[in-house]
Amino acid sequence: MSVDTATVKRVAQLARIAISDERAESMREELNTILGFVEQLSQVDVEGVEPMTSVVDMEMRKRADVVNDGDIPADVTANAPISEDHFFMVPKVVE
Amino acid sequence: MTDLTALTIAQAREKLRAREFTSVELTDAYLGAIEAANGDLNAYVEVTADIARDRAAQSDAKLASGDGGALEGIPLGIKDLFGTEGVHTQACSHILDNFKPRYESTVSQNLRNDGAVMLGKLNMDEFAMGSSNETSYYGAVKNPWRASQGSPLESVDLVPGGSSGGSASAVAAHLCAGATATDTGGSIRQPAAFTGTVGIKPTYGRCSRWGIVAFASSLDQAGPITRDVRDAAIMLQSMASSDPKDTTCSDLPVPNYEASLGKSIKGMKIGIPREYRMDGMPGEIEDLWQQGIAWLKDAGAEIVDISLPHTKYALPAYYIVAPAEASSNLARYDGVRYGLRVDGKDITDMYEKTRAEGFGDEVQRRVMIGTYVLSAGYYDAYYLRAQKVRTLIKQDFEAVFAQGVDTILTPATPSAAFAIGDKEMAADPVKMYLNDIFTVTVNMAGLPGISVPAGLSADGLPLGLQLIGRPFEEETLFQTSTIIEQAAGQFSPIKWWG
Numbered sequence: 261m262s263v264d265t266a267t268v269k270r271v272a273q274l275a276r277i278a279i280s281d282e283r284a285e286s287m288r289e290e291l292n293t294i295l296g297f298v299e300q301l302s303q304v305d306v307e308g309v310e311p312m313t314s315v316v317d318m319e320m321r322k323r324a325d326v327v328n329d330g331d332i333p334a335d336v337t338a339n340a341p342i343s344e345d346h347f348f349m350v351p352k353v354v355e
Numbered sequence: 356m357t358d359l360t361a362l363t364i365a366q367a368r369e370k371l372r373a374r375e376f377t378s379v380e381l382t383d384a385y386l387g388a389i390e391a392a393n394g395d396l397n398a399y400v401e402v403t404a405d406i407a408r409d410r411a412a413q414s415d416a417k418l419a420s421g422d423g424g425a426l427e428g429i430p431l432g433i434k435d436l437f438g439t440e441g442v443h444t445q446a447c448s449h450i451l452d453n454f455k456p457r458y459e460s461t462v463s464q465n466l467r468n469d470g471a472v473m474l475g476k477l478n479m480d481e482f483a484m485g486s487s488n489e490t491s492y493y494g495a496v497k498n499p500w501r502a503s504q505g506s507p508l509e510s511v512d513l514v515p516g517g518s519s520g521g522s523a524s525a526v527a528a529h530l531c532a533g534a535t536a537t538d539t540g541g542s543i544r545q546p547a548a549f550t551g552t553v554g555i556k557p558t559y560g561r562c563s564r565w566g567i568v569a570f571a572s573s574l575d576q577a578g579p580i581t582r583d584v585r586d587a588a589i590m591l592q593s594m595a596s597s598d599p600k601d602t603t604c605s606d607l608p609v610p611n612y613e614a615s616l617g618k619s620i621k622g623m624k625i626g627i628p629r630e631y632r633m634d635g636m637p638g639e640i641e642d643l644w645q646q647g648i649a650w651l652k653d654a655g656a657e658i659v660d661i662s663l664p665h666t667k668y669a670l671p672a673y674y675i676v677a678p679a680e681a682s683s684n685l686a687r688y689d690g691v692r693y694g695l696r697v698d699g700k701d702i703t704d705m706y707e708k709t710r711a712e713g714f715g716d717e718v719q720r721r722v723m724i725g726t727y728v729l730s731a732g733y734y735d736a737y738y739l740r741a742q743k744v745r746t747l748i749k750q751d752f753e754a755v756f757a758q759g760v761d762t763i764l765t766p767a768t769p770s771a772a773f774a775i776g777d778k779e780m781a782a783d784p785v786k787m788y789l790n791d792i793f794t795v796t797v798n799m800a801g802l803p804g805i806s807v808p809a810g811l812s813a814d815g816l817p818l819g820l821q822l823i824g825r826p827f828e829e830e831t832l833f834q835t836s837t838i839i840e841q842a843a844g845q846f847s848p849i850k851w852w853g
């Protein structure tokens with residue numbers, strides 16, 4: 261399978277990455293090189309094989325359903341580009 | 356006084372305990388070396404001199420009262436992927452500009468608890484995506500090794516490998532006693548091989564991933580890069596732990612790794628996988644492999660030919676699984692909660708411009724591939740199939756271990772270090788990906804793997820051998836790699852840097 265420029269632009273939109281027409285063109289070539297490389301997986305007979313969900317044979321540890329963290333809004337927002345009163349500030353999203 | 360930076364962790368540990376010198380003296384020696392060399396090598400992206408001297412002084416107090424930890428007063432470099440409280444943590448990406456976490460990663464906290472002194476943050480490929488350390492926002496790292504006279508690479512600056520290129524370069528150039536690193540497809544073992552250092556990626560779940568910037572969560576593991584096998588055992592001892600904050604972190608007790616050093620490998624069964632004999636593999640890599648086999652045989656091991664039939668599919672499956680997980684993990688970088696923000700006409704425009712400017716080319720490529728293979732209509736054909744292939748790769752190893760094989764010997768990389776700006780690799784992303792052909796299978800199966808220096812190439816550059824072990828049997832790797840280390844000797848670059 262290979263991708264065309266329109267698909268590259270659609271995927272860029274899904275990935276929320278702005279892309280110029282020129283970059284979409286070069287990206288198309290790069291992605292097709294990689295997709296061409298992974299194409300060989302179609303040679304493998306995977307009939308009846310379970311997809312891997314955990315690489316190590318272990319049961320996932322569960323924690324007690326209790327609050328064990330919190331009350332640190334200053335820490336949480338400390339690295340925000342813009343914050344006010346412990347809120348993250350973003351451009352207006354509701355008219 | 357002899358050069359303090361020439362000492363291994365084990366040597367420095369003894370001398371610190373014997374009070375032959377102080378941790379402040381040792382730390383100052385390293386800070387001086389970094390100041391002189393970093394302009395040439397670019398291994399550190401942030402030097403934390405004040406923190407280092409402060410922690411060294413605290414260590415000296417503990418050493419004086421005789422209650423120092425396992426790494427008390429030992430100066431280490433920390434890869435920029437590890438969250439370090441109040442200190443530069445950017446995965447060497449523009450998109451994490453000015454990010455200083457309010458927490459410490461479990462692994463770096465474990466090292467702190469044992470008394471280690473942080474010298475600074477080490478350069479790496481952006482978000483650990485790369486095999487040459489050229490994708491870093493902070494520029495390429497140089498390998499302290501240079502090709503011998505008469506080689507076509509003689510006057511060329513070489514890559515240290517990646518993604519843990521800063522870690523490997525700093526360890527090889529004695530700009531730290533040891534370094535933390537991480538490995539998703541080979542990012543500890545390949546740079547270790549390129550710089551004549553030792554690097555171990557432990558079993559998935561042996562080190563906590565908590566507080567480490569995520570790349571591909573089902574593959575990422577932390578481990579050390581050090582000057583010799585003993586130091587790797589000492590560092591991993593400290594880095595590994597169980598951790599309630601990482602649900603994939605193992606609860607198995609951490610064994611005494613140093614105790615496994617020097618044990619005989621007589622009667623041990625060592626597998627040689629025929630599928631690792633790749634078409635077009637340079638003769639010197641094959642020769643190195645044969646040499647390794649001979650050393651282990653001389654030490655009393657039984658050598659057996661084995662087959663891992665799905666080996667050739669590991670790298671293509673990796674380039675579906677890893678980008679898919681990366682596209683999901685990197686969705687959090689949106690210009691809202693941390694790092695870079697580029698303003699736009701509305702919120703979506705802001706997201707798109709931030710991510711376009713904040714992510715470098717390689718990261719964008721992988722996020723795009725990941726988004727594509729997970730998108731509606733392609734999920735089964737790519738992602739689900741790759742996860743099935745991953746099951747087959749793991750079953751290959753399980754079958755071999757069930758036959759009684761204790762460890763598997765392979766080359767670490769298909770070549771020695773290459774030039775910074777290598778044109779073929781720059782033009783074709785897949786060429787660069789092939790660097791991980793021998794290491795990536797280990798991540799796909801969650802196994803431990805170690806790279807140990809074993810010889811020099813015709814160009815006079817270091818080459819490594821890899822040993823792969825059963826899950827949570829890192830001790831076997833330390834035990835066996837010591838044999839190779841003793842037979843091969845150690846390799847040091849000739850100093851040209853400041």
